[in-house]
Amino acid sequence: MPRRPDNPGACAYCGEIVTKRGVGKHLDKCSKRQEALASAAASSRPVEKLWHLRVQDAYDKDFWLDLEMIGSASLGKLDNYLRAIWLECCGHLSMFTIGGWQGDEIAKSRKANAVFEPGITLRHLYDFGTTSETDIKVVAFREGRATTKHPIALLARNRMPEMLCQECDQPAGWLCFECFYEAEEPGAWFLCDEHVTDHPHTEYGEPIALVNSPRLGMCGYDGPAEPPY
Numbered sequence: 001m002p003r004r005p006d007n008p009g010a011c012a013y014c015g016e017i018v019t020k021r022g023v024g025k026h027l028d029k030c031s032k033r034q035e036a037l038a039s040a041a042a043s044s045r046p047v048e049k050l051w052h053l054r055v056q057d058a059y060d061k062d063f064w065l066d067l068e069m070i071g072s073a074s075l076g077k078l079d080n081y082l083r084a085i086w087l088e089c090c091g092h093l094s095m096f097t098i099g100g101w102q103g104d105e106i107a108k109s110r111k112a113n114a115v116f117e118p119g120i121t122l123r124h125l126y127d128f129g130t131t132s133e134t135d136i137k138v139v140a141f142r143e144g145r146a147t148t149k150h151p152i153a154l155l156a157r158n159r160m161p162e163m164l165c166q167e168c169d170q171p172a173g174w175l176c177f178e179c180f181y182e183a184e185e186p187g188a189w190f191l192c193d194e195h196v197t198d199h200p201h202t203e204y205g206e207p208i209a210l211v212n213s214p215r216l217g218m219c220g221y222d223g224p225a226e227p228p229y
């Protein structure tokens with residue numbers, strides 16, 4: 001079966017559409033990113049290792065983020081970031097692992113520098129009931145100063161994958177929870193602006209607007225799926 005092309009994303013600095021593979025190359029020549037690096041270099045922030053991470057839903061590769069994390073920050077900061085941008089619904093437990101459920105837990109108090117090395121992949125588990133599984137691959141690192149005062153900077157993020165209305169196959173903007181929980185056919189829970197208006201289901205509340213998160217609909221997750229900073 002031919003593979004679907006990778007869902008592209010947008011550079012967080014200039015907004016240009018980038019392929020998942022092309023993020024690193026784009027950042028190297030992105031003038032806005034280069035400006036941010038230049039002003040970081042002139043700042044009084046400490047020189048340290050900065051880790052380039054590729055974050056991806058373990059099962060739905062349409063959802064991905066590229067992040068830069070300072071080496072002195074703990075994994076707890078990354079957990080906070082993932083909750084804010086993708087995951088948080090009702091304060092569930094979470095953990096980092098190497099190897100997933102069967103693997104080893106990596107404590108959130110560990111610092112990035114103590115855990116990361118290029119090529120390593122961590123799996124983050126959020127909610128041990130309806131679990132969201134997220135892979136964090138360490139792509140590369142640089143030595144320098146952080147571009148912001150925060151422990152993590154967003155480099156690029158996937159574009160909202162296109163969902164199609166179950167009634168008319170036009171682009172959808174809404175999800176019906178009742179269809180989501182009870183549909184027999186995968187994907188038969190999205191609705192367009194027109195078909196959402198006369199959709200009969202309210203057992204799990206009104207349909208919700210789609211947000212750019214792989215957790216959409218799971219445990220009632222409805223966003224906002226915005227970066228915390």
Ligand SMILES: [Zn+2]
Binds near residue numbers: 026030032
């Ligand atoms: Zn750019």
Ligand SMILES: [Zn+2]
Binds near residue numbers: 091092219
């Ligand atoms: Zn929940």
Ligand SMILES: [Zn+2]
Binds near residue numbers: 165168191194195
């Ligand atoms: Zn429709």
Ligand SMILES: [Zn+2]
Binds near residue numbers: 176177178179180199
């Ligand atoms: Zn429905």
